Amino acid sequence: MTMSDDTRLAMQGTIEALTAGDGSEPVVVNLGPQHPSTHGVFRLKVTLDGEIVQDAEMRIGYLHRSMEKLAEERSYTQNIPFTDRIDYLAAMSNNLAYCLAAEELLGVEVPPRAQAIRVMFAELQRVASHAMANGTFINDCGAWHTPLFHMFRDRERVLDMFEMTCGARLTTNYMRIGGVAFDLPDQLLPTLEQFLADMPENIANYEALLLENEILHARARGVGVISPEMAINSSLSGPVLRATGVPWDLRKANPYCGYESYEFDVPVGEQGDCFDRFLVRMTEVKQSLRILRQVVDTLPDGPYLADVPLHARPEPGESYARVESPRGELGFYLVSDGGPAPYRFHCRPPSLINLSALKEMSIGGTLADAIVTLGSIDIVVGEIDR
Amino acid sequence: MTTQYDATAAMEIVNASAPGAACVDEGVLYLEPDTLADSIRTLRDSDQSDLVFLSNLTAVDHELHFELVYHLQSLDLNHILQVKARISDREDPALPSLTGVYHGAHLQEREVFDLFGIRFEGHPDLRRMFLWDGFPGYPLRKDFLQMPGQVRAGLPGFPHESEENAWPVPGSVPQRPLHPNDPQPEGEIVVAEESEDPS
Amino acid sequence: MTDLAGLSSVLGTWYDFRDLNNLQRLITEWIADWGPDWLASIITGVLGALGILGVIGPTLLILIWVERKVIARFQQRYGPNRVGPKGLLQPVADAVKLILKEQLAPRAADKLIFFLPPVLIFIPGVLIWGVLPFGPRMSVADLNVGVLFLLAVSGTAVLVIFMAGWSSNNKYALLGAMRAVAMSISYEVPMVLALLTLVVFSGTMSINGIVQWQQQEDVIFILLFPLSAIAFFFAASAELNRTPADISEAESEIVAGYHTEYSGMRFGLFYAVELGNTLVVSAFIATFFLGGWWLWGLDQWVPSWIILLAKTGAVYFLLIWTRGTLPRLRVDQLMGFCWKALVPATLLFVVVAFVQRTLLISEGWDTTVALPIMAVFNIALSLGAIMLFARVARPAPLRRPARIRMAGADIGGLRAAREVAARREEPQLQVGGD
Amino acid sequence: MDNVLEQYAHLGILLIFAAIFPSLPLIASWAFFKFGLRPRMPNAVKSDTYECGVETEGPTWVQFNFRYYLVALIFVLFDVEVIFLFPLAVALDSVVVTGMVAALIFIAVLFLGLVYEWRRQALEWR
Known part of the structure; x- marks a missing residue:
């Protein structure tokens, strides 16, 4: 039996219309600002076609505290507590990055014992922060808090050590x-x-609990994939960049605080998906423990603080110092006009810039994938909004 | 160890393709704002400079002019270059967007637009990011709190908080003589309509 | 068992707690002496219903405590331990709080349909208790088509869930309701097929009949049809909206799913129904696959309903365990798992059941010899089928292992990335893959 | 026969109780409201549709592409056809081999249908 072209086309159209689900309308759903898995007041506005994400747009600014403006009114030392609040899950790293920038501006030499102590606390902070990141990531995959609480136990011990040393935990x-x-x-x-x-x-x-868990593999593998080229072009950094296979770690590339004297490795992933980000964090914790072991073994004696005036006035100039924070490249850009307070205080926030490619990672996946992707980027809203 | 990339070498690379687009002053590379995106694209694509990674993008208000600061990083060659561009127009500062060169410039440029009011031409989605639409003025400018149209010192409350904290309606702004460098309030102040979300 | 010849035998059965049905029978016969037949029937029905609700009510309160305590232990916490001894009164406190809490209804909701679901959702959950045999004759209604009744009634719950999700006029609720419908209808099929296996093999659709068959043949069905049992367990946990299949109320995605807009006691009822359904499904899994009230003669010494409750508790613990351990599957993965793995597997065992049953009947084999052989054969077949389906139905991204390499001295951008990837040494960490 | 009806009557009584039981806490809650123990103070913000703290955008009741209507169709086919197997299963004692062969042919047809659906990607999400 032969069919006229019109009939064939009409039939084809019918089939396409049926299989494409034509006639359906997109639904705009807001995830956040008050949502269980946006880790703070962060809002992701997704346009859904059924369950498939067609468009994802982030809305931020619910936590803006105008730190950069406030810092222009305070002396260099007075600004240190502000940096804690930028990334409240990695306060030590933020302290460190800011102090490095201020020291560069002031030309201060840091004694070796202080360097070692800084490395010790930066690495402890990395252990704590990755425990939180991985725990909440598994939660975003739908686990019922069990891995999170187990990892919290490690984080608690780190925070206890912080409390022991400086009286504060967060x-x-x-x-x-x-x-x-x-x-x-x-x-x-x-x-x-x-x-x-x-x-x-x-x-x-x-x-044992997580790595061979088939459901976790199914949820995180091949989800939120980004290519190394795109990752570099989007200025991603930290575990998100390393998961794509790019071995970029400022502790190796631009060692600060004597990182060059410790032996450690930079883990990189292959696929650039959510699971690789998770694995990179798991492996980085082990490397941090390796560094901590060496720091404890080689901890030098001597002063722990150089003699710096409390209200130092640096020469006019500028400095840009970066550290590898648990979330990626954390930089502070300071401009001095010779006064007691920085003329310009800018923070390069890894959480914010790592979100550059969120839309590209989410589109085409399901709603559940978008949540997992967001969880794998490991954002801290305090750092996004500052 | 990350080295500083020589500004003179970078200038030569840029000027080879677009003469006069770059100059070096006290060891810092300054780019012409009009051709900024193309110059940085040249630096990104050149094998010698290989500045593939936009580490940081921000602006500094030097009162008489704005200075855009870019930190460009080469990952493979492990060097960093600081690039600056100056805009002296305070009323409608604008320069080309880098989003076509670095995808990562997207959010950072929005941040600079939000806090400094510098427009990036060619940016696909240039809206306020931290502050809500209609926020009067740009907080990181040095003259922010002396803005005309500011009814009293300090910031006004959120639009939904109460009537007396509501924002100045354009007509009700006390008319004062404006300094030429001050932003004109008419174009900037938009009354928060209904109660849209604050982002 | 009941012989009402004299007072001593009356007392004998009166105190025989092995089967509470005896008590009911006594009452019936006492009423029959002076009243009409329908009165006896109604009174026994009311007693049965009160008995069921008397079990459900307190058990729910205890179960909330049990579940929170057990999950807390998995998570290295204490769980509730402030209200009452060991926190036992915490659920009571919660219930009082929920009753005293403001009940909100969104302006945009479809009010009538919005108010009905908290009550309606209880009905299928309670009704299927009616066909659950607590003992040899101890059920509210021993239907000869009990299996069909169970499937039909439990299938209506999804309508109520959809009512709740649709009437809320909330996007999370709608998404949750849509997911619930898609998932429930899908998992209905492996559930039906798994039960069909038992019906084929035991030759009866009466639930008590299935238990009695297991008693008679001295075998429990999980040994004969392990894959059907696993499929039924998973399908049931999907119908219950419990992890790893809790997509219709996935808190990290759609906040609370179909009951997002419910507050106060209306939410409390949804919460209670979830636990109640978990309990009744555990009881049915215990009945169908673990022998129900029967336990190799122990039921002669211990009241049969205690045996059933013990088995139910074991299954319930398993459900809590999976909930506390596993992440959630995605909606498409759940559907794929149902249609590509569970349906073919259960269908396979329906065929096996038909063939083996026919062999038993037509060849007249001695079941004490034939059944163990069949059990061994079926267990081997199940393992083979699981391995086969793991290969066929596994999504493509999971076939490659995930590898973490160490960069060593190569630090940099794309060029360094290529060098690291090209190195032939063993990766530091390699997980998954075929 | 009478016995079967009695069983269903028992289920009917259970149904009534099943409806009353969950109503009790709701009635209690309502009574507490009447005695002024439970608050009811709705306002514009409280009775808004919950969408993570922002106003909902666009209508919720739209034509929704759930991509699973095919599964719904397959479900109807499967469920209805499988129900036919239940009577056969119960009556297997009397039909034995003939019944088994009939059942196997029936299941084979079902299974072929499933395989066809699988091959035609009807079981995929997209």
């Missing part, structure tokens, strides 16, 4: 221009030794 305000605020208390090193002794077993437990 907003530590520990680093100073020229060193650190206090020397290590006597109890710290034994506690840290115990922590280092216990962690390998804990990590082995997490790996």
Whole structure:
């Protein structure tokens, strides 16, 4: 039987209309600002066709505290507590980056013991922050808080050590221009030794629970994929960049605080998907423990703080210092006009810039994938909004 | 160790394709604002400079002019270059957007637009990011709190908070003689309509 | 068992708690002495219904505590431990709080349909208790088509969920309701097929009949049809909206799914129904696949309903365990798993059941010899089928392993990335893959 | 026969109780409201549709592409046809081999249908 072209076309059209679900309308759904998995007041506005994300747009600004403006009114030392609040899950790293920028501006030499202590706390902070990142990531995949609570246990121990040293757990305000605020208390090193002794077993437990979990693989593999070219072009950094296979780590590329004297490796992924980001973080924790071991073994004696005037007035000039924070490249750009306060204080926030490619990562996936992708980027809203 | 890329070498690369687009002053590379995007594209694509990674993009208000600061990084060659561009027009500062060169410039340019009021021509989605539409003025400008149209010192409340905290309606702004460098309020102040979301 | 010849035997059965049905029978016969037949029937019905609700009500309160405590132990927490001894009164406090809480209804909701679901959703959940045999004759209604009744009644719950989601006029609720419908109708099929296997093999659609068949043949169905049991367990946990299949109320995606807009006691009822359904489904899994009230003669010494409750508790613990351990699947993965793995697997075992049953009947084999052989054969077949389906139905991205390499001295951009990727050494971490 | 009806009557009684039971806490809640123990103070913000704290955009009741109407169709086919197997299963004692062969042919047709759906990507999400 032959069919006229018209009939064939009409039939084809009918089939296409049926299979494409024509006639349906997109639905705009807001995830956030008050949503269980946006990790703060962050809003993701997605346009859905059924369950498929057609468009994703982020709306931020619910937490804006105008830190950059406030900092222009305060002296260099007074600005240190502000940096805690930028990324409240990695306060030590933020302290460190800011102090490095201020030291560059002031030309301060930091004593070796202070350098080692800074590395110790930056790495402890990385362990704590990655524990939080991985735990909440599994939660975003739909687990019922169990891995999160287990990882919180490690984070608690790190925060206890922070408290022991500087009296605060979250907003530590520990680093100073020229060193650190206090020397290590006597109890710290034994506690840290115990922590280092216990962690390998804990990590082995997490790996046993999570790494071969087929559902986790199914949820995170091939989701939120980004190519290395696109990642570099989008200025992504940290585990998100390294998961694409680009071995860029400022601790190796531009060592600060004597990172060049410690042995560690930079883990990189292959696919650039959510699972690789998770694995890179898991592996980085092990490398951080390796660094901590070396810091404890080679901790030098001497002063912990250089002699810097409390209200120093640097020469007019500018400095840009970066550290590898748990979330990526964290930079502080300071401009001095010779006054007691910075003329311009700018923070390069990894959380914000890592979101550059969120739309590209989410489109075409399902709503659930968009949530997993957002969780794998590991944002801190305090750092996005500042 | 990340090295500083030589500004003179970068200037030669830029000027080879577009003469006069770059100059070096006290060791810092300044680019002509009009051809900024093309110059940076040249620096990105050149094998010698290879500045593929936009590390940082921000602006500084130097009162008489704005200075745009770009930190460009080469990952493979491990060097960094600081690039600056100056705009002296305070009323409608504008320069080409880098979004065509670096996708990562997208959010950073929006941030600079939000806080400094510098327009980036060619940016696909240039809206306020941290502050809500209709926020009067640009907070990181040095003259922010002396703005005309500011009824009293300090910031007004959020639009929904109360009547007396509501924003100055354009007609009700006390008319004062404006300094030539001050932004004109008419074009900038938009009354928050109904109660749209604050982003 | 009941012989009402004399007072001593009356007392004998009165105190025989193995089967509470005896008590009911006594009442019926006492009423029959002076009243009409329908009165006896109604009174026994009312007693049965009160008995069921008397089980459900307190059990729900205890179960909330159990679930929170057990999950807390998985998560290295204490769980509720402030209200009452060991926190046992926490659920009571919660219930009081929910009753005293303001009940909001969104302006945009379809009010009539919005108010009905919290009540309606209870009905299928309670009704299927009616066909659950607690003992040899101990059920509210021992239907000869009990299996069909169970499937039909439990299938209506999804309508109520859709009513709730649709009438809320909320996008999360609508998404949750849509997901619930798609998932429930899909998982209905493997559930039906898994039960069909049992019906074919035992030759009866009466639920009590299935238990009695297991008693008679001294075998439990999970040994004979392990894959059907697994499929039924997973399908049931999907119908219950529990992790790993809780997509219709996935909190990290759509806040609370279909009951997002419900507050106060209306939300409390949804919450209670979820737990109640979990309990009744555990009981049915125990009945169908673990022998129900029967346990190799122990039911002669211990009241049969205690045996059933113990088995139910074991299944319930398994459900809590999966909830506390596993992440959630995506909606398309759940559908794919249902249609590409569970449906063919259960269909395969329906065929196996037909063939084996026919062999038993027509060849007249001795079941004490034939059944163990068949069990071994079926277990081997199940393992083979699981391995086959793991290969066929596995999504493409999972076939490659995920690898983490160490960059070593190569630090940089794309060029360094290529160098790291080209190195032939073993990756530091390699997980997954075929 | 009478016995079967009695069983269903019991289920009917259970149905009534099943409707009353969940109503009790709601009635209690309502009574508490009457005694002034439970608040009811709706305002514009409270009775808004919840959408994470922002106003909802666009209508919710739209034609919604759930991409699973095909599955709904397959479900209807499967469920209806599988129900036919239940009587056969119960009556297998009397029809034995003939019944088994009939059942196998029936299942084979069903299975072929499933395989066809699978091959035609009807079971995929997209």
